[in-house]
């Protein structure tokens with residue numbers, strides 16, 4: 001039995017389900033640039049409709065801080081949601097998430113219909129988890145379905161508070177996410193590898209501290225690898241490097257040694273004088289970086305070494321790119337390793353889970369987004385999970 005309550009545990013027919021989704025999608029100039037978070041909500045909505053429930057969708061968008069801000073309305077998402085649901089599903093929008101506008105819209109919702117409520121964060125009670133606001137939300141339905149793992153690190157009204165007012169279960173997306181994460185770190189097939197990249201050690205300290213105790217192989221790339229190299233006495237030139245973090249890095253390395261976790265750092269790199277597309281660059285040993293140059297990607301020897309090392313593992317967790325992948329050719333290292341991980345996953349020898357904003361973009365760029373066992377669209381929530389922190393929006397779904 002799943003450790004969490006799911007849709008299988010509740011009667012759906014005749015109910016009005018309040019479904020917490022995360023439609024905090026990236027937008028540019030009023031247009032959605034990536035609708036993944038909308039399309040991923042559809043299976044839960046369909047399942048509820050097929051089971052005979054009415055569906056009321058709750059989401060935040062941006063950070064309006066308790067004020068009604070036109071540019072943070074969820075109304076512009078309606079056409080994309082309608083397209084994702086299919087034109088035959090009646091979809092309505094209410095321009096407030098609580099109060100008369102919301103209550104009237106729920107009362108008028110036909111069987112088989114879906115209602116999207118306006119941005120929860122237009123009310124300060126949402127982020128404050130204010131009991132009066134939560135009561136107003138809760139009275140709109142009689143079942144709470146949580147399908148927003150990416151907001152589960154927030155102890156907000158629609159994420160945490162409401163689960164104490166209504167029967168609360170995980171939706172299909174939340175369930176898939178929790179099951180994948182469980183297989184990756186809580187009860188994984190060993191050996192387990194983690195690939196951690198990104199710019200700074202300082203933002204991922206707790207994550208590294210947690211991972212060295214859970215994984216047998218820790219691959220470090222991206223800007224943060226420079227700080228590790230620096231701490232080991234390597235001259236990294238003008239590379240991104242947090243010199244003040246050297247002693248913290250030494251502490252992580254010591255902890256890893258005690259826990260029998262093998263840390264892999266770059267041995268060669270793509271090095272250039274500046275970060276811009278198609279700039280002239282050299283591949284060189286990490287030990288020969290000139291003082292006026294920067295490390296911008298792992299080198300091919302390192303990429304191949306990582307590919308070989310992860311092939312010995314059964315589980316892989318990935319967060320953060322290994323180089324400045326947005327700028328060619330410094331995407332090469334990340335892409336090489338991503339493709340190797342995808343091959344291992346397809347061959348069935350490795351279970352691979354990735355997450356975090358940049359990571360999803362990097363895997364997409366490498367063309368392997370659909371080849372990983374699971375890719376989470378969560379940013380902060382995925383990081384907090386890697387840090388080993390209990391997420392408030394997940395805790396409330398646990399079976400007691």
Ligand code: 3PG
Nearest residue numbers: 022024062150151379380
């Ligand atoms: C996200 O995009 O990270 C989630 O929707 C959470 O948003 P927040 O960081 O504004 O709480």
Ligand code: MG
Nearest residue numbers: 150379380381
């Ligand atoms: Mg965030």
